[in-house]
Amino acid sequence: MPTEPEDGESRAERKERTRRAILDAALALAADSNLAAISLRQVAKQVGVVPTAFYRHFGSLELLGLALVDESFRSLREMLLDVWRHAPEYTDFIDGSLPIVAQHVRENRSHYAFIARERTAGPPRVREAIGHEIELITRELATDIARSGAAQQYSSTDIGLLADLIVSFVVTMAERLVDDPDSEARTLAQARTQLRMLLVGALNWRSREPAERA
Amino acid sequence: MPTEPEDGESRAERKERTRRAILDAALALAADSNLAAISLRQVAKQVGVVPTAFYRHFGSLELLGLALVDESFRSLREMLLDVWRHAPEYTDFIDGSLPIVAQHVRENRSHYAFIARERTAGPPRVREAIGHEIELITRELATDIARSGAAQQYSSTDIGLLADLIVSFVVTMAERLVDDPDSEARTLAQARTQLRMLLVGALNWRSREPAERA
DNA sequence: TCGTTTAGTGAACGCTTGTGCACTCAACTA
DNA sequence: TAGTTGAGTGCACAAGCGTTCACTAAACGA
Numbered sequence: 001m002p003t004e005p006e007d008g009e010s011r012a013e014r015k016e017r018t019r020r021a022i023l024d025a026a027l028a029l030a031a032d033s034n035l036a037a038i039s040l041r042q043v044a045k046q047v048g049v050v051p052t053a054f055y056r057h058f059g060s061l062e063l064l065g066l067a068l069v070d071e072s073f074r075s076l077r078e079m080l081l082d083v084w085r086h087a088p089e090y091t092d093f094i095d096g097s098l099p100i101v102a103q104h105v106r107e108n109r110s111h112y113a114f115i116a117r118e119r120t121a122g123p124p125r126v127r128e129a130i131g132h133e134i135e136l137i138t139r140e141l142a143t144d145i146a147r148s149g150a151a152q153q154y155s156s157t158d159i160g161l162l163a164d165l166i167v168s169f170v171v172t173m174a175e176r177l178v179d180d181p182d183s184e185a186r187t188l189a190q191a192r193t194q195l196r197m198l199l200v201g202a203l204n205w206r207s208r209e210p211a212e213r214a
Numbered sequence: 215m216p217t218e219p220e221d222g223e224s225r226a227e228r229k230e231r232t233r234r235a236i237l238d239a240a241l242a243l244a245a246d247s248n249l250a251a252i253s254l255r256q257v258a259k260q261v262g263v264v265p266t267a268f269y270r271h272f273g274s275l276e277l278l279g280l281a282l283v284d285e286s287f288r289s290l291r292e293m294l295l296d297v298w299r300h301a302p303e304y305t306d307f308i309d310g311s312l313p314i315v316a317q318h319v320r321e322n323r324s325h326y327a328f329i330a331r332e333r334t335a336g337p338p339r340v341r342e343a344i345g346h347e348i349e350l351i352t353r354e355l356a357t358d359i360a361r362s363g364a365a366q367q368y369s370s371t372d373i374g375l376l377a378d379l380i381v382s383f384v385v386t387m388a389e390r391l392v393d394d395p396d397s398e399a400r401t402l403a404q405a406r407t408q409l410r411m412l413l414v415g416a417l418n419w420r421s422r423e424p425a426e427r428a
Numbered sequence: 429t430c431g432t433t434t435a436g437t438g439a440a441c442g443c444t445t446g447t448g449c450a451c452t453c454a455a456c457t458a
Numbered sequence: 459t460a461g462t463t464g465a466g467t468g469c470a471c472a473a474g475c476g477t478t479c480a481c482t483a484a485a486c487g488a
Contacts, residue, residue, distance in 0.1 A: 050467055162408075200414075
């Protein structure tokens with residue numbers, strides 16, 4: 001048994017509780033190494049369950065990883081909806097949004113740490129899943145920028161590139177918040193300045209014709 | 215024996231040859247997973263040597279990892295010296311530098327892949343070593359920007375932030391080149407536009423007093 | 429030429445690994 | 459209430475793991 005069987009708990013509830021415990025255990029174990037470096041048996045031990053019980057919930061560690069990706073991005077996207085809803089104007093966008101992102105990282109550190117690691121070092125399927133999610137977010141940001149009218153001088157291609165630039169930067173910032181939580185205030189202050197530098201670029205940039213040089 | 219013992223080879227030469235073979239084998243094996251996920255025995259097998267022979271060259275896989283970091287950055291820094299020597303002016307800086315970086319990534323793919331992975335997912339010591347190297351490069355870029363006089367309106371703090379912004383962006387670009395080499399041309403073209411967007415920001419930005427808002 | 433150094437060997441050790449299989453027994457359905 | 463379902467058990471297995479130790483034999487310095 002994973003833990004004490006609680007009173008009046010249905011079979012489905014119990015299964016879900018064990019499933020959660022497995023996800024949390026994997027998150028904790030991968031925290032100081034890597035998904036590819038931990039074992040099914042370690043996870044089972046941490047949960048307090050026999051190794052074979054793992055298979056009742058996930059076919060493999062890789063599938064467990066995909067479930068963690070799913071879970072992480074579900075919560076991330078909810079936060080982003082919130083950010084974009086309260087971002088009518090650019091300066092407010094920076095000062096308003098960054099702290100919300102920072103707070104979300106703080107409150108979901110293990111998920112962000114997982115994503116940061118597995119994004120580059122995870123099993124190929126996991127990497128792909130993460131890349132896909134980030135791409136979706138980038139596209140959403142692009143349509144949001146276009147809709148806001150803040151970049152009317154941009155071609156739609158270049159709005160995409162700008163969105164990618166912003167997302168890449170925020171990903172980098174989130175990685176830093178994850179692995180040095182104590183410097184959150186400084187990291188955030190620097191990121192604010194940098195994002196402003198970058199967006200000043202946005203306001204002064206003009207899209208060229210497809211052919212390159214000006 | 216790692217391979218056929220070559221004629222007229224000194225003991226030192228032979229040792230170096232085996233050492234190289236170990237480094238290469240580790241690089242190759244870590245390529246489709248992670249340093250923390252490969253075993254000393256796999257490395258030894260790939261080299262064609264008995265597991266215990268490994269210890270004649272490295273005390274542990276982690277120390278091997280540190281050697282790989284060292285090796286990767288030594289070559290990277292040589293390239294950067296080359297780039298900065300031929301970068302008198304900003305527009306030339308972009309068009310001239312990015313292809314050199316891309317070429318270096320192409321020619322040293324396994325090193326870059328290693329760095330990209332271990333930077334976020336490696337053993338703590340390895341992560342630290344990589345972070346330290348990147349920080350050094352950022353500082354060098356900052357002094358170079360200052361010396362070039364291209365950002366005279368910047369405070370030295372803000373020059374540091376700009377350098378960090380550029381380095382972070384190039385790191386991201388290098389990661390993309392690594393895991394999708396076939397799209398090099400497109401990735402490069404996009405990066406060129408994005409870097410220009412960013413630097414237009416640089417030219418229009420003014421440092422503020424330490425206190426934030428304007 | 430002869431003793432020393434040392435890269436690489438090979439067997440052995442105690443553990444951990446993933447997975448197969450037959451099982452129990454509480455929660456479920458009819 | 460009787461029968462079915464399925465989450466979790468317990469054992470077994472072959473394979474792989476890091477590390478130890480005593481060893482060989484070729485290159486070395488004197």
